[in-house]
Amino acid sequence: MNVYNKNGNSVNAGAFSEGTNYFRGSSNNFNRFGGNVDWQNQKGFGASVNYQRVPQFNMHTFGANGNVNLYNRNNLKIDGYGGASRNFGPNSNRRTDWNVGVRGVWRFK
Numbered sequence: 001m002n003v004y005n006k007n008g009n010s011v012n013a014g015a016f017s018e019g020t021n022y023f024r025g026s027s028n029n030f031n032r033f034g035g036n037v038d039w040q041n042q043k044g045f046g047a048s049v050n051y052q053r054v055p056q057f058n059m060h061t062f063g064a065n066g067n068v069n070l071y072n073r074n075n076l077k078i079d080g081y082g083g084a085s086r087n088f089g090p091n092s093n094r095r096t097d098w099n100v101g102v103r104g105v106w107r108f109k
Contacts, residue, residue, distance in 0.1 A: 008042035029055050044069025044079065059089035075107045 004011040017033040034052035046067040053060050065083035072078075082100040087093060 003037075008097045010040050012040075014037045014038075030054065034061075044077070045073055057089060057091045059087055059092050061085060061087050070102070075109060077105045079105075079108070 001012065001013055003013050005092040013035065015033070015035040017031070032052055032054045036048060036049060036050035038046065038048040041047040044067070045092045047065065048064075051060070051062055063083065063085035066081065068080045070078045070080050080102050082098075084096050084098050086096045
């Protein structure tokens with residue numbers, strides 16, 4: 001759902017809830033729910049935060065990501081990105097997972 005869209009900036013928010021029923025009558029049913037907020041601008045910058053919960057495991061996951069436009073001319077676009085996520089709960093590894101990189105896209109015209 002779009003929350004804000006003005007001056008080349010856009011803020012979107014979302015929520016989800018899903019459940020699985022692997023075996024009828026068994027206790028192996030899992031649910032998860034969460035939400036996210038994203039910001040983007042027309043120059044190619046963006047950021048997002050998200051949350052997810054799995055009640056059966058008493059586990060929570062928090063995450064954040066960012067994107068920076070480094071180059072965007074003619075057919076070539078280069079972005080730098082990074083993010084982190086962390087699990088909380090008794091069945092989690094309680095460590096932060098990081099990702100960082102550079103991504104290039106060539107558009108054929």
